[in-house]
Amino acid sequence: MEKLVRSKLFVWTLIVLPGLWPAWPIFRQNPTVLADPLKYLLHHFGFVACILLAVVLSLTPLRVLFPHARIALALNRHRRLIGVSAFFYALFHLGFQILHEGGWPTFTTDIRKPFLLCGALTFLILLTLAATSFNFMVRWMGGRRWKNLHRLVYLAVPLAAYHQALARKLFPVQVLWIFVPLLALEAARIIKQRRAASSRPR
Amino acid sequence: MRIRTPKDWELRESDVTPESAYRLRDRRSFLKTLGAGVAGATFLRTRGFAAMGGFPATPNPGYPPDGLKVTPYELITSYNNFYEFGMDKGDPVVNANQGWKPEPWTIEISGLVNNPGKWDVEDILKKMGGIEERIYRHRCVEAWSMVVPWDGFSLRKLVDFADPKPEAKYLRMNSFEHVEGSQDAGFDGAYLEGLRIDEARNELAFIATGIYGKPLPNQNGAPLRLVTPWKYGFKGIKSIVRIDFTTREPFNTWQMLAGNEYGFYANVNPTVDHPRWSQASERVIGGGIFNGRQETLMFNGYEKQVADLYKGMDLRKYF
Numbered sequence A: 001m002e003k004l005v006r007s008k009l010f011v012w013t014l015i016v017l018p019g020l021w022p023a024w025p026i027f028r029q030n031p032t033v034l035a036d037p038l039k040y041l042l043h044h045f046g047f048v049a050c051i052l053l054a055v056v057l058s059l060t061p062l063r064v065l066f067p068h069a070r071i072a073l074a075l076n077r078h079r080r081l082i083g084v085s086a087f088f089y090a091l092f093h094l095g096f097q098i099l100h101e102g103g104w105p106t107f108t109t110d111i112r113k114p115f116l117l118c119g120a121l122t123f124l125i126l127l128t129l130a131a132t133s134f135n136f137m138v139r140w141m142g143g144r145r146w147k148n149l150h151r152l153v154y155l156a157v158p159l160a161a162y163h164q165a166l167a168r169k170l171f172p173v174q175v176l177w178i179f180v181p182l183l184a185l186e187a188a189r190i191i192k193q194r195r196a197a198s199s200r201p202r
Numbered sequence B: 001m002r003i004r005t006p007k008d009w010e011l012r013e014s015d016v017t018p019e020s021a022y023r024l025r026d027r028r029s030f031l032k033t034l035g036a037g038v039a040g041a042t043f044l045r046t047r048g049f050a051a052m053g054g055f056p057a058t059p060n061p062g063y064p065p066d067g068l069k070v071t072p073y074e075l076i077t078s079y080n081n082f083y084e085f086g087m088d089k090g091d092p093v094v095n096a097n098q099g100w101k102p103e104p105w106t107i108e109i110s111g112l113v114n115n116p117g118k119w120d121v122e123d124i125l126k127k128m129g130g131i132e133e134r135i136y137r138h139r140c141v142e143a144w145s146m147v148v149p150w151d152g153f154s155l156r157k158l159v160d161f162a163d164p165k166p167e168a169k170y171l172r173m174n175s176f177e178h179v180e181g182s183q184d185a186g187f188d189g190a191y192l193e194g195l196r197i198d199e200a201r202n203e204l205a206f207i208a209t210g211i212y213g214k215p216l217p218n219q220n221g222a223p224l225r226l227v228t229p230w231k232y233g234f235k236g237i238k239s240i241v242r243i244d245f246t247t248r249e250p251f252n253t254w255q256m257l258a259g260n261e262y263g264f265y266a267n268v269n270p271t272v273d274h275p276r277w278s279q280a281s282e283r284v285i286g287g288g289i290f291n292g293r294q295e296t297l298m299f300n301g302y303e304k305q306v307a308d309l310y311k312g313m314d315l316r317k318y319f
Helices: A002-006 A010-025 A031-035 A035-065 A070-076 A079-100 A104-110 A115-129 A133-140 A145-149 A151-164 A174-201 B006-011 B021-049 B089-093 B121-127 B155-162 B253-257 B303-310
Strands: B106-111 B115-118 B132-137 B144-154 B170-174 B192-196 B206-211 B225-227 B243-248 B280-284
Touching: A002 A010, A002 A070, A010 A035, A010 A079, A031 A079, A035 A070, A035 A079, A035 A115, A035 A151, A035 A174, A079 A104, A079 A115, A115 A151, A133 A145, A133 B253, A151 A174, B106 B121, B106 B155, B115 B121, B144 B155, B144 B225, B155 B206, B192 B253, B243 B280
Parallel strands: B106 B243, B144 B280
Antiparallel strands: B106 B115, B132 B144, B144 B206, B170 B192, B170 B243, B206 B225
């Protein structure tokens, strides 16, 4: 199991499959998808991007909470891969949104609405992080500065959650099962780290 | 799309179809009903259809497709917002057909009317003098649209039948509270909608009992639902149980859920945006990925028929 999780190919496959899913011929027979395929693609890619964002951020807390679990360590090898793929799903999502809006002019007028603005800001953050994800960027920026920049991801999460929560007419429950576990993990991690810090002799 | 002006329409109301042709059609439908009646009725019943009276409907030449591309039957009957049967658009076609039978169905007329009471849907259909077919645009508040060939009768006929008292100003309509197969709809109680009485008397206001010449499938709001083509789709309350005539403006379900986004009037208006998206254009259901948007028309293209209803009103305030 640990070996499988360590494998880049395995994780790659897991990440790419949801993107190919809509092309599956059987799936196209679904009349709901056929009714407005673009809307389906738009929601699907945004949905996967949110999941990947939540997954990549739960990896560090998992490692801190379970320092002896080899799977947690193995998973942490893929942080960059998962993070960058969240960006690519968001990129497709944005492309579909521009198509869905009927082109650039309407897209740029609608972007002022808070719902869309939050999505756009999330995308800009993911773009910045993906662009600085190369090894040489870390070296060029220096570890501390790089790390501070990449803390922007903690801003991307509430923005993405808000954006997703408004994507349907009524509050979609999936926002909760995507982001609440992450919230719980982060909380547990902060508590654990605080305790460790306070019990340390001064 | 060109639609005859109301005046034109009203002048011709008595001879929408030449009487001889109408009689012929009527006789044909009568014979058909006879032929299919015994075997067909039982067959249809097991499929869960309701309100079967009057088919096939007489096409109303006042509402022709006029170059509009009618949306395929499969899409109209599988892409539905009917939250009582699930929140995804693909849910109702499945969940509404797992044991729920909208028959027998009683509809109640109550409140400030001279003719209150409860009637079986089939009796109401007979009292309305049969059904007709009208092809209407359908514009959802989510900025997608269809073109639907509805079968049914003019709501005005039902209002006249109820015989409202002069003080009645509004119609308050509600759907069922809970039925087999329904689930958490995201709101309490029955779906609620309403119309001003002059809106209900407008020639366009329609009660549908079918589409494409077939009784309404459950997911489309069997056995009978409201159709107001100049308003956003959520005004078209499905599976109506009761119509109450009142003096006060009804507070509809979507106002309850998000009053800042959805109002009582819900008139299609390309100049008043939804807080989260533009209403200036719409996506046509059944188009492909690269199908662009089409411009949304004021009152969904029915300005001639309904603009007078809202004269002098600030449509930004009364959205």
